[in-house]
Amino acid sequence: MAGTLEGSSEKSIDISFKIIQEIEDFSEAFDISENLDVDLGGLEELEEMKERLMMEFQKCQPGFINYKEKICREMKDYKRDDNNKRGKLHDLLTQTKTKFSIADANSSEGISVIEKALKTEGFVKNLGDEFCSRQETIEKGECCIVVAGETSAGKSLFLNLILGEDILTSKHGSCTSVITRLSYGKTKHARVIYHDKNRPDDIYDNIDHGEIHKLVYEENLDKRENTSDIKEVQIFLPAKLLESGMVLIDTPGIGENDGMDVVVEKFVDENQVTGFIYMIKSDNGGGVDEDRLVKLMKIILQKEKTKEEKGTFRFDPSCAMFICNHWDRVNEKDKVYKHIVDRLHKIWPKFDEEKVKTISSYNAKTEMERDQDYITPDFQDVLNILRNIYSQALNERVKVTYKWMKTLLLRSVHHMTTMVKQLNCSDDKMMNKMKEANENFEKLKNESVDVITSLRDMINE
Numbered sequence: 001m002a003g004t005l006e007g008s009s010e011k012s013i014d015i016s017f018k019i020i021q022e023i024e025d026f027s028e029a030f031d032i033s034e035n036l037d038v039d040l041g042g043l044e045e046l047e048e049m050k051e052r053l054m055m056e057f058q059k060c061q062p063g064f065i066n067y068k069e070k071i072c073r074e075m076k077d078y079k080r081d082d083n084n085k086r087g088k089l090h091d092l093l094t095q096t097k098t099k100f101s102i103a104d105a106n107s108s109e110g111i112s113v114i115e116k117a118l119k120t121e122g123f124v125k126n127l128g129d130e131f132c133s134r135q136e137t138i139e140k141g142e143c144c145i146v147v148a149g150e151t152s153a154g155k156s157l158f159l160n161l162i163l164g165e166d167i168l169t170s171k172h173g174s175c176t177s178v179i180t181r182l183s184y185g186k187t188k189h190a191r192v193i194y195h196d197k198n199r200p201d202d203i204y205d206n207i208d209h210g211e212i213h214k215l216v217y218e219e220n221l222d223k224r225e226n227t228s229d230i231k232e233v234q235i236f237l238p239a240k241l242l243e244s245g246m247v248l249i250d251t252p253g254i255g256e257n258d259g260m261d262v263v264v265e266k267f268v269d270e271n272q273v274t275g276f277i278y279m280i281k282s283d284n285g286g287g288v289d290e291d292r293l294v295k296l297m298k299i300i301l302q303k304e305k306t307k308e309e310k311g312t313f314r315f316d317p318s319c320a321m322f323i324c325n326h327w328d329r330v331n332e333k334d335k336v337y338k339h340i341v342d343r344l345h346k347i348w349p350k351f352d353e354e355k356v357k358t359i360s361s362y363n364a365k366t367e368m369e370r371d372q373d374y375i376t377p378d379f380q381d382v383l384n385i386l387r388n389i390y391s392q393a394l395n396e397r398v399k400v401t402y403k404w405m406k407t408l409l410l411r412s413v414h415h416m417t418t419m420v421k422q423l424n425c426s427d428d429k430m431m432n433k434m435k436e437a438n439e440n441f442e443k444l445k446n447e448s449v450d451v452i453t454s455l456r457d458m459i460n461e
């Protein structure tokens with residue numbers, strides 16, 4: 001792609017991606033900036049200058065689309081697709097539930113015998129309850145992505161960046177002390193929910209920064225030890241990214257104190273967490289605070305395990321991304337990156353290096369403030385992964401429910417077939433089959449003793 005862009009006729013240059021990529025010194029960069037009419041003010045590094053020139057050059061190309069808007073549009077398409085799938089699945093669940101209850105009402109034994117068999121094999125605890133919770137899960141269109149990380153990792157700045165608005169306070173020492181849920185709303189407003197169920201919610205219309213700040217932040221460290229009266233602050237915004245149904249959760253820094261950990265723990269317990277963004281303060285001696293991340297992961301996975309037992313959605317650890325923020329402040333970039341990836345490999349289940357991205361949210365924000373179409377390459381990468389984990393989370397939710405239904409039906413058919421076969425058997429035949437099954441069982445038991453003994457021998461060797 002090339003074009004002649006004439007700033008002053010004297011210095012007109014044929015500009016292409018390649019020419020910008022190959023800029024070697026400041027004077028070349030300044031020449032091209034004149035031709036493209038780009039102000040390089042505020043930049044000190046040659047690489048940053050090349051990045052800005054490239055963004056302007058891309059913007060001048062025919063058919064240019066703002067990258068962030070492109071991602072938002074794609075995510076909205078995913079939502080439409082997900083709505084369709086969930087609608088169909090919901091109908092299927094309702095039909096199956098109805099069939100089961102009709103069968104149950106018509107016979108005193110039939111279906112309860114199957115439910116008993118399903119319980120014995122450990123597939124269900126209470127079929128009725130499980131139908132309800134699966135239906136509830138599939139009815140919810142929201143896709144909750146929890147943003148976590150240590151204090152000052154840049155969570156609030158990053159959230160402001162992707163929402164396109166300075167809605168959260170982002171400054172050193174200004175710590176989120178309650179769960180803040182950001183979701184789509186036609187008009188900007190906030191709702192404050194209290195732990196005390198008898199206390200009515202507070203609604204704030206036309207929220208400005210100061211009001212939100214007072215609700216969400218607590219700078220007094222002693223007070224941060226105690227959990228707040230507020231259960232969560234919900235902020236509704238007409239932001240494009242949120243139109244997809246994605247809900248972003250800003251959390252207090254985990255591992256800071258017990259009070260803050262309880263806040264996060266309760267949230268995970270009471271909500272469906274579908275995705276996870278972990279912000280790493282990369283300039284912090286290599287970044288990953290293992291204790292905090294392990295603690296958070298344990299909280300999420302333990303809570304989610306009990307949820308799966310109850311029949312609700314379970315969080316899939318592969319629906320997670322890791323953002324190495326403050327990348328502009330990191331000196332030995334390769335070394336720090338390797339260190340972070342090595343640690344994550346050890347800590348995170350189903351860890352995938354593709355989901356690790358480096359970014360300077362600060363630079364990305366500065367560039368976007370200069371021009372809404374300047375989306376830095378790092379930020380583009382992060383948006384890409386965010387879209388991917390969002391789509392993966394939506395698919396996972398549908399897949400989990402579909403798989404449950406499939407297993408339920410297959411196992412039920414299996415038990416029914418066995419029952420019919422048994423009905424067709426004479427008493428003698430049944431006795432023989434029982435005898436045969438018992439003999440096989442005894443054989444298996446004996447063989448398993450042998451296997452365990454030989455395994456033990458192998459270990460001892």
Ligand SMILES: Nc1nc2c(ncn2[C@@H]2O[C@H](COP(=O)(O)OP(=O)(O)O)[C@@H](O)[C@H]2O)c(=O)[nH]1
Nearest residue numbers: 152153154155156157170171172326360361362
């Ligand atoms: N240089 C630099 N500063 C950043 C970056 N991201 C955030 N910050 C700054 O770090 C401080 C803490 O950020 P904040 O968003 O409040 O962090 P939080 O506690 O995780 O929500 C603020 O002063 C931000 O401006 C970054 O990528 N580079």
Ligand SMILES: [Mg+2]
Nearest residue numbers: 155156175176
């Ligand atoms: Mg914050």
